[in-house]
Amino acid sequence: MIFSLRKEEILIDILVRLPAKSLVRFLCTCKSWSDLVGSSSFVSTHLHRNITKHAHVHLLCLHHPNVRRQVNPDDPYVTQEFQWSLFPNETFEECSKLSHPLGSTEHYGIYGSSNGLVCISDEILNFDSPILMWNPSVRKFRTAPTSTNINLKFAYVALQFGFHHAVNDYKVVRMMRTNKDALAVEVYSLRTDSWKMIEAIPPWLKCTWQHHRGTFFNGVAYHIIQKGPIFSIMSFDSGSEEFEEFIAPDAVCSSWGLCIDVYNDQICLLSGFYGCEDEGLDKIDL
Template sequence: IRFLFTCKSWMDLIGSSSFVSTHLHRNVTKHAHVSLLCLHHQSFECQVDPDDPYVGQELQWSLFCDETFVLCSKLSHPLGSTEQYYGIYGSSNGLVCISDEILNFDSPIYIWNPSVRKLRTPPLSTNINIKFSHVALQFGFHPGVNDYKVVRMLCVHKDNAFAVEVYSLSTDSWKMVEEHPLWLKCTWQNHRGTFYNGVAYHIIEKFPLFSIMSFDSGSEKFKEFIAPDAISCWSRLYIEVYKDQICLLYYLRLFHCEEEGMSQIEFWVLQEKRW
């Protein structure tokens, strides 16, 4: 909010941290100014062939109204047309975390506010000095510590090396998490993930079992939740947030029905550490 002139009492009110927190809380609880962030083909009616190697060059990130699904605005990379293709790894309160489509341990990370066209570039981490085979990146707001966090997980499958780094927007610095639970010190594969209320969730496969690993970016604590026994294939498994709860969506194989291309989905909700 900007004013040319205002009284001292208003200035104190607007400038206080409690005013900012209250305003953000009001927007979140009332779902004010909520938009859908979607990756789509530039031609909405185009039939996309997933096997086409050039289809990715025609995809576009855009914001849509969450009620009418009307296109609000198209998002271009803040650094210009030379950085047209990028991945989005989380959004919260109007901030978007972007980086390379294919992540490496030294991929640049940007925290971007498209509305006001401002960009924050976290410093390069000094903790990583080897090349990891898998990099997972997530971003969001942690209400418990009133801070925005970037969580980067890196692993080398062949020797079970594992590392977690947390970036704090308030301090503009990275921190390496040193302590890992024993159940993570094994051969496992990291798959899809999501971020909610400051906690990063990942689907991990410890053959033949599937688990959900959670990492609280504030307390830096790990937890494990064993996935339902019915889940047997990670490629059809997704983890999302629905009505403030962590959910698993498991796509079953196509079944016979009148409408071609329809599939059945099992929906699992995490409640009190159980599905």
């Protein structure tokens, strides 16, 4: 019995060091290996090790077939379709070309990634846009079911995706607003494969949410909202389903080029702009 347990420990210690692509092949080796690799405890152990040691990290890129092409309007690659590829984080040498899970790369965007899963949907979002959770390493995906909570057509839709450690679940947060400022917030759970409409929306959010780019970090969705000249950060915890508001620094006075993102495990407000000299314009001191 002790020897048998020792053998399993050694096997687990070997398998957790392998990338997901290799583990998928072992699912067909025998039933005991398939049960082991597919167990929730092994998945958690494998994931924790890779995150801690930053092992098997890849970048998912949408690019022209010729990655190193020069910017030239006469370049024949300009008219070709983009393609998805995986690049190792250390070398950035293309290691695997991917086929989009729906067979097309046009008009699709990435709305978050976590632990090897990528959330993909339409580049221009609508309330009925298909939402896919895709694992490009093993080329498997799941499509979120159509929500039955919505009976309005929304003009603006925002989407965030990520993992919530406290509830051990992957979440998609979808915020929608009509032209008449009616607001709806839905949360999709990968574990239950279902949507939930959030009923308790604070009054300050119903009339102030704008279609600014948001982000997702540690199970919380973040958005920029604006009340006249004042900017705030709205947070929504996809686990506790609670909203919070944080006033942005006084230096934030314009929404042009403003976005919120994650940098060095912290939420940051970023402002992107081009210098006048870069655009061939004159610079005038006021």
